[in-house]
Amino acid sequence: MTTELRVLRPAEWDEWYGMLELAFGGVPESPEERGLWQELTEYDRSIGVWDGERCVGAAGAFSFRLSVPGGAVVPAAGVTMVGVAATDRRRGILTSMMRRQLDDVRGWGEPLAVLTASEPEIYGRFGYGIAAYATRATIDTNRVRLAVPEGTDDVVLRQADPAKAAGACEAVYARRVTARPGMLARQPKWEQLPLLDPEGERGGASPRLCVLAERDGETVGYALYAIKSEWSHAGAEGVVLVKDLEALDPAAEAALWRFLCSIDLTSSVRIHSRPVDDGWQHLVSDLRRCSPTQRDALHLRLVDVGAALEARTYQAPVDVVFEVSDAFCPWNEGRWRVTGDATGARCTRTEDPADVALSVRELGAAYLGGVSLMSLAAAGRVRELRDGTLVQASVAFGSPVAPWLPHGF
Template sequence: MTTELRVLDPGEWDDWYGTLELAFGGVPDAPEERRLWRELTEHDRSIGVWDGERCVGTAGAFTFRLSVPGGAIVPTAGVTMVGVAATHRRRGILTSMMRRQLDDVRAGGEPLAVLTASEPEIYGRFGYGIGAYATRAVIDTTRVRLSVPDGTDEVVLRQADPAKSTAEREAVYARRVPARPGMPARQPGWERLPLLDPEGERGGASPRQCVLAERDGEVVGYALYAVKPEWSYTGAEGSVLLKDLEALDPVAEAALWRFLCSIDLTSSVRIHSRPVDDGWQHLVSDIRRCAPTQRDGLHVRLVDVGAALEARRYQAPVDVVFEVADAFCPWNEGRWRLTGGREGARCTRTEEAAELALSVRELGAAYLGGVSLTSLAAAGRVRELRAGALLEASVAFGSPVAPWLPHGF
């Protein structure tokens, strides 16, 4: 087989994206969704594999800036639109695209690459570890009550047009980004993503709705949601479908949750993706009636181990030498000494004796602070070579706030 891997020409986008759609089942995206992704595509960061005139492989990257523990916003490649034609599987096409892509990310000076996986087992062999999880739940509002903090009644809620409230919502979102690892700072154009609401994908639910939370005339939170009306012989059994919720303080957040849980003619709030430490779980009277479940969210890859580990802060002093294995990006292999704490960090090559041994995949899993090194060690994925090094590093790598990716890409 003779194939050619090349950077995407804008004129090839339709064929390229059609290959991606076919790889994901062949159901075409809605026109407005296709238009948005066309406009957001960074052609110079998108690659395709061509067999003659036919595109048989796709991969792209977005230029992101991602929050990491300590509040820094770090240049990051958002890997996206990865697909291989069913007729060309098991021929090394995916590996060739991952190879080219990570080489390009390194050359561009981005220390991190992240992605969301259609199948989690795919990307571990390329050095990606699951660095953030998400919670899904269904709050049974006929059985569950909320206990909200003092001051909730002082928050004013206002129904708003989702599009016309974009500036207020994005201002709240931007203030939230440094506070939680894993959140991308939205670049121009990405403010349109929360508004994407194809009619054919609503499944009987309403168009996107918005409510703003205000205090003293300032917007301090918002929720984007839809309502799906449903009826049975005994009455209304509609669902509130939460799309997005951000707030600047616990009181404003509680006001939004109370609103969502009390919308007329509904009996449940369906949560697709929220942080694993989200506050609503401590407002509800019966967590069992909410049936929370977890799944993988953001997969993290350290492209430059030294730069990545220097970019974040550590919640306790740390001075440890890692022996890093990275067969796919061998420039990361070897020993690295990390010293740091809450004020900053340095990570440099060293010839000193290794104290912890692990692969770059485990570093990616632990990087945002949501997966502990001790947990990985319990699975045999991290080896302690100096007594006490594992506990020291595990505490330092932790984050008081769970990492979370608020939207796909």
């Protein structure tokens, strides 16, 4: 029987999502988690591949706004819920969904598509590059001390109910979005995601906890966390699991980290995902005792090269012609002149000789300023065609702060 690719119908959601659960290991999600993702699903931006009455492929796209260098928030398709039934692999289903999805994103007028990858090697062939990384760490609080900045003691910490404090936390988060590329301006209903805390997924830890940082009655930061009690013959060895932390200034941020590192009956703080340049790394007395590691976080694709490169600013003046290859989205192929600085940019097609040659994948990796064009050139993935232009472009494309994706989708 031939397959049919079509937009998802609301009545098909259970079958569609059930196929995804099976594709990702077959463990059913909790009713709370399943219910939230059903509520967040945008049906007109979701597609399925059907073989008769059986769903064999799924892909969705949230309507996000992503922060980029310069502080603008740019429309971006948040590619999500991508899966193919194990019984139907190697039939071209994934490729057909990626083809349809990128055509749709272009039609929606969104210059970017972003995703988090269960298997990073999958999406490079569709033009996605790794644009942001995240740090994981475990701080040994028995051995590590924190040196906090002036003003930390002026911050008042208050335990709060996570649901009741959600409004104050979201207000802090919203103010942080434009300060770091890669962050998502949360749309209505997305404020529920940080509160999602199914009991079956706690792994023996406590329910979600919240502490607010306040100054002069104003909330200037927050941390969402849990505590996993552990004991040995020597005594308490509990673990603090950091779920989310945002603050408006260094003193507030330091106060939150100091609190998390000094909770009674714990001996470590486990960090799941933080920016690679996060300030806590300069507060600790011994970074080795924190065992930081990095992994890929946000994969990004330029769907419209011209619009995407005009949407951000550049930290140094730039005037460079890129020769862009893009076999999967051929409308991006060709030469593009990028001119701009910290105040704005223009990107137009040109017949002028190219200065730098690269694929759209490398352009996506460098787009948020966290991956340098020079480092990609060192791997042979970017070629300089005119002396001096690669350095100029690499400096201009950089960002003063590392890009970071604050939560998955």
